[in-house]
Amino acid sequence: MKLAKLSVMRLFQYKEFLIRAKSIGIKNLFSDDLAEAMGTTSTQVRKDFSLFGLSGNKRAGYKLDDLLAQLNELLGKNEKQRVVIVGAGNIGRALMKYEGFYKDGLEIVALFDSDPNVYNETATPPVLPLEHLYEFVNRNKIEVGVIAVPYHAAQQVLDIMILAGIKGVMNFAPIALRAPKDLYINDVNLKLELESVAYFVNALKRDRTKNDV
Amino acid sequence: MKLAKLSVMRLFQYKEFLIRAKSIGIKNLFSDDLAEAMGTTSTQVRKDFSLFGLSGNKRAGYKLDDLLAQLNELLGKNEKQRVVIVGAGNIGRALMKYEGFYKDGLEIVALFDSDPNVYNETATPPVLPLEHLYEFVNRNKIEVGVIAVPYHAAQQVLDIMILAGIKGVMNFAPIALRAPKDLYINDVNLKLELESVAYFVNALKRDRTKNDV
DNA sequence: GATTATACGTGAAAAGATTCACAAAAACTA
DNA sequence: TAGTTTTTGTGAATCTTTTCACGTATAATC
Numbered sequence A, B: 001m002k003l004a005k006l007s008v009m010r011l012f013q014y015k016e017f018l019i020r021a022k023s024i025g026i027k028n029l030f031s032d033d034l035a036e037a038m039g040t041t042s043t044q045v046r047k048d049f050s051l052f053g054l055s056g057n058k059r060a061g062y063k064l065d066d067l068l069a070q071l072n073e074l075l076g077k078n079e080k081q082r083v084v085i086v087g088a089g090n091i092g093r094a095l096m097k098y099e100g101f102y103k104d105g106l107e108i109v110a111l112f113d114s115d116p117n118v119y120n121e122t123a124t125p126p127v128l129p130l131e132h133l134y135e136f137v138n139r140n141k142i143e144v145g146v147i148a149v150p151y152h153a154a155q156q157v158l159d160i161m162i163l164a165g166i167k168g169v170m171n172f173a174p175i176a177l178r179a180p181k182d183l184y185i186n187d188v189n190l191k192l193e194l195e196s197v198a199y200f201v202n203a204l205k206r207d208r209t210k211n212d213v
Numbered sequence C: 001g002a003t004t005a006t007a008c009g010t011g012a013a014a015a016g017a018t019t020c021a022c023a024a025a026a027a028c029t030a
Numbered sequence D: 001t002a003g004t005t006t007t008t009g010t011g012a013a014t015c016t017t018t019t020c021a022c023g024t025a026t027a028a029t030c
Helices: A005-023 A031-038 A042-051 A064-075 A090-097 A099-104 A130-140 A151-164 A190-212 B005-023 B031-038 B042-051 B064-075 B090-097 B099-104 B130-140 B151-164 B190-212
Strands: A081-086 A106-113 A127-129 A144-147 A168-171 A184-187 B081-086 B106-113 B127-129 B144-147 B168-171 B184-187
Touching (some): A005 A031, A005 A042, A081 A090, A090 B090, A106 A130, A127 A130, A168 B190, A190 B081, A190 B184, B005 B042, B005 B064, B081 B090, B090 B106, B130 B151, B144 B151, B151 B168
Parallel strands (some): A081 A106, A106 A127, B106 B127, B144 B168, B168 B184
C-alpha cells in the first residue's frame, strides 16, 4: 500500500471525532458533518475514505458504528502497541503522564534516562537507566520509541534503538537523524512550530501594513 | 508574500544548524553541507533560499555569517515575540520550562489556568487565573498564544484570545478550532503523531510479510 | 411504482511541492 | 590571462495532494 501519510493522519482524526459523536448519541452522519467538524471539505473526507476503501451509503451517508468499525480495522485499534520513551525531561514526562494513549492502543511501558536521580524502577511506567534500553527493548520486542533527549544525544539513542529492534520513532530532538529507510521516523519540533507561528504573525502584519499604504 | 509554510519551517531549521556550525568554528559552507545535515537535498536548500532571496557565492558557497544575518533578518530574530500559554497541565508546563525559546526571540510571559491550585503570581513566568487572560493579553499587546487545555475548553479559550488581540496560535487540543482566517493556527496533535508512528510500523510489517510470501 | 432529491464515489483538473537540468558566475590552475 | 572546475540560481518537468465535476445509487415523496 502507498504511504498516504496525510490521509492516514486524517483518518485517525475522523476516528477521534466519531468516538465523540457516538458518545453523544449520534448514529448516522454525512461527509459534510465530518468535514465541518474537522475543518476540511466533504470531498477531502470522501477522497480519504475512497483511498482506503471505506464506504457509506449514497443518499443516506454513513452509519457511525459501521464507519468506526471499518476505521478500527484499518488503523489497528486491536493491535496494542507498546512504546518506550527515552529522556525523562519535560517532554518525556509530559507524554508519560498523558492518559489518552492507553485507550487507543498505545501503552508507555518504560522511560529511560542517563540521570540516576530520576531512576524509579517501581513506578508505572518505570524510569530505568539508559544502559538497560537495548536489553529491555530487545527482550520485550518493543517496536515504537520516543526520543526526547537533547539533540547531541539523539543519534546515539537512535542507534541503540535500531539495534534493539525498534521500527518506528517519534523524535523530539531538533536534528535530522540518520537511519535505514525501513525505519519510520516522525520528527516533531515544538520550538520550530512555535517559532513559525511567531513568524507568520509578523509576516501577516507586515503584509497588512504594506497593503494599507 | 506567499505563505510557503514548508519552506519557512526549513529556513528555521537551517538557521538552527548554522548556529551550531558557527559555534564549532565553521566559516563557509555549501548547499550540500546544509542538505546533508538536514536530511534533504542541496537543490531543496537552494530552492528555499531562492524563494526568499537568500544568496551565496557561485563556486564558493555561502559565508556562514552572511547567511545567518540574512536568515535572522528574514525570520525576525530581532523582533522579540511574547507568548502566553493557556493550560498549566503537562504540556503547558513542559513548554514553560523549555529554556531554548528565549535566545530565539520567544518569551513565555505568563501561563493561565482555571485551577486555583496551580496559581502562582510570583513565579516567572507567573501562573494566573484564566479570568485574567483577556485583560493581560489586551494590556500587554500579546500576539501569540498556546492552547494546551482539554479539547472541550479549547474553543472558548481561543475566542477570548481572539477578542483580546492574539494573531497566532499553537494549538495542542485535538479539535478543529473555528477562527477568522486572518488568525494563524498551528495544530500540534501529539497523540496523533505517536499513533501514526504505530500505524506505519504495523503497516510496513504487514507489507513485508506479504511480500515474503 | 415512478419520480425526484441528495449524497456518495471517483476520474480529471488544478494547485502545491520537489526534483531535474543546465546556464552562468566565481575561484582556482597553469 | 585563458581555460577548467565547481557550485549557485532558477525555469521546466515531475510528483503529490487537493479540489472540481459529474455519473450513479439510494432514500424519500407523490
